[in-house]
């Protein structure tokens with residue numbers, strides 16, 4: 001029925017544009033990279049049909065990798081129950097979800113079944129290592145706490161702290177102590193908020209367990225990429241957490257190991273790597289998998305979620321640093337459920353308007369608007 005409705009629309013135009021966002025402050029360092037910039041300029045594609053419907057979304061593919069879909073019926077490319085069904089149309093995964101939602105008068109979270117909450121937990125993913133800058137005279141921890149306060153006022157109630165200062169930016173012992181001091185300070189200053197930590201694989205297992213020893217009473221909400229995922233070290237981590245901080249989640253899968261083939265089942269992720277992660281999940285060494293929403297792809301994530309559920313864990317797809325990816329992930333979470341929380345990216349949108357989404361007390365309210373519910377102002 002709904003696919004028949006999509007068949008009544010033929011694509012008459014595919015337009016490429018870019019949209020911009022600006023973060024509230026320059027985003028500095030994680031354990032490995034120096035600078036995360038002021039906000040992205042993102043390539044998007046806008047689809048228009050002969051009946052006057054249009055939809056748009058992120059589409060990273062180069063022009064030569066983007067199929068000419070003009071003349072094709074939307075129903076030959078997209079099935080609301082699955083997502084993109086014509087492999088050649090995969091580079092337009094997000095725009096086709098938006099367009100189909102517009103044609104069907106349905107939000108993406110409704111299209112996916114509305115199995116998750118309407119108010120999706122959303123944490124602040126923008127707490128980086130401003131304390132170690134400028135290098136000649138570092139300002140210290142106060143600035144990081146100010147950033148938390150700023151983002152608290154935007155509505156965030158959970159902060160993800162970048163840790164691993166001793167990997168590159170500080171002598172190892174000082175860096176370890178700074179990570180511990182920051183974690184404890186955030187816990188003390190924001191007692192009602194969750195604290196998440198992300199080392200971007202910047203610790204060894206031994207080093208990370210020493211960090212954890214210093215914060216085991218902080219009831220960390222989650223630990224992300226403490227070290228490169230491997231069975232032996234994750235077993236040691238689990239053993240520690242079971243004794244000292246049993247509610248803390250371990251999440252991994254952001255970093256790609258190997259490359260997926262174009263058109264493969266997990267987009268840019270290698271199937272062997274996804275198999276490794278699902279295996280670690282089945283062994284209860286990981287609690288959530290966080291492969292990027294756009295690197296995997298929206299349709300592929302829809303396909304992957306049942307396997308994640310079957311492995312006994314939840315999802316929390318990575319979104320940094322594109323705020324549109326936060327909104328896409330929130331729609332996935334609200335539609336499919338089984339998602340812990342969504343990585344939020346404080347920013348203001350230029351050229352587009354996401355005001356239909358509202359962040360309040362740490363929850364991102366899903367709009368009823370069709371598709372992804374983000375307006376293009378261009």
Ligand SMILES: [Mg+2]
Nearest residue numbers: 198224225254
């Ligand atoms: Mg991360």
